Amino acid sequence: MGLLYGLIAVGLALIFGLMDVTNFAHGEFLMIAMYLSFFLFAFFAIDPLLSAPLVAAALFIFGAVVYLLIVRFAMRAKANAGMVQIFTTFGLAIVMRGLAQFFFTPDYRSIPHSWLGGKTISIGGIFLPEPQLVGALVSILAFAGLYFFIHRTDFGRALEATREDPGAVALVGIDKNRVFAFGWGLGAALVGLAGAIMASFFYIYPDVGASFALIAYVTVALGGFGSVFGAFAGGIIVGLVEATTALVLPPSLKSVGIYAVYLLVVFIRPRGLFGSI
């Protein structure tokens, strides 16, 4: 379960953590991805696992478009840039929820029989649910990919440089908007991947994103902004803490453990575990 949170958080780690842009619509990106893979299943009978690349590609375009049409202008605000970002993306989240309710109705939907749903696998006598296992694998791959991408490619360096000093990168010929649009696309594609995998074992409804979004923010902040590895570690910690809390407290209180650990960590290390900004 922890790696699943990690998977949702990895896209946010890129947008929120590395580019330092608040995205309060992250949960709604997840919701859109889940609906996409649901409809691909319902109309074309494509299993969520197969449609994952398609969904990721669609979300890539969506993320880049959202950046170019909306977020770009929010970042340009001279006054209260932080508040403008918070409320623009939050307004976007409300619109997306409203649109989902309008077109998809508020009904709960689920994909009844997929390759992954409800199956378990036995490794050395321990039974593990397959979807979670696949989610965990994809999550590790996604993190490794992102880490490589940020630290080993020119684009990754351009991204970090752009966050540090947009003015200076313009002088060496990097187009800030192209870099950030690509970053948003990538972040959205990663959450698209998460959505496609989760669609096979979670109910899908317009508000589904909200329940995961806060935990994703906490995961990223716990690990520390500006660190891919931090978000990964954050995801694992969140998962472990949730499982342990569920043992001692009633299930409805399991998130309290996560939040308490976040508060504890930032009180000791105000920049998260591995944060650089």
Next chain:
Amino acid sequence: MDKEFAARRRRDLIIAALLAAIAAATPLFVKDVVVQNILILTLMYAGLSQSWNILSGYCGQISLGHALYFGLGAYTTELLFTKFGVLPWFGMLAGGVVSALIAMGLGYPFFRLRGHYYVIATIVIAEIGLLLFHNWEWAGAAMGITIPIRGDSWLKFQFLRTKLPYFYFALALCCLAWFVTWWLENSKWGFWWRAVKDNPDAAESLGVDVFNSKMGAAAVSAFLVAVGGSFYAQFVSYIDPESVMGFQFSLLMALPAVLGGIGTLWGPVLGAAILIPLTELTRFKFGGSGRGVDLIVYGTLIVLISLALPRGLLSLFSRPKKTGAVR
């Protein structure tokens, strides 16, 4: 303090008195219950947003967890009333004091944090409060508390046949929050807060007590918001964790100030006067369909306004300053 500034402050006070008088007279002309309801909510959110603005606008510590204080005010009042028979008027004060103390207690660890880490911490603490009240049997857990009906009385601050007393209380709350802001704006605290907001390190080096100014702002802000929460509980006469401590309240408190102009004296009032009637009307007009049209309209408005006017609506009125004014 220069003369121009003193004149502006006097003018603000006169305008506020005039507006309050006009507002106080509206129930003479507006008899429709639905409209009165919207007016009460508008005044309440104006007051709440004004209080939120003290910590988040003037002092620059953006809090998205003020629902915690709102809920604490509501719960303290109603628990005292239903379990111990303490009159809501005392409960209101108690709620305010409890919230202010908790805000200061939280301030110790919280005010070390900066930026996103602080904002997320405020969201998270309100969420913890929500979950705890959800599971607290004695306080009604998820069922909430229904306030027993004892008939109309000022003593118990409960009115069934008329909404007017609620209207006047909301107006008084809004005026109080405005006056406190007006008064603090020109006090030592007001100047400290703005210094802390602009550059905490520079303020510290010039001898501003950064930590205690944040604490002061948090206490005043939490107290006023909690009084608003107590009022809301009496007004709707039923509370449960979700309906008084949900994340949406944190946002609803912040939005009018952001819309009108964050960190300004008139921003929250202006923002609430536009936003709340608009919200209620879209909900009234489109909300019944259950298809989310009200959400689409509302969300689009928020996006457009925050993109078009990052400084808030008030920036439309301000003329470019010629001299080095105080603000």
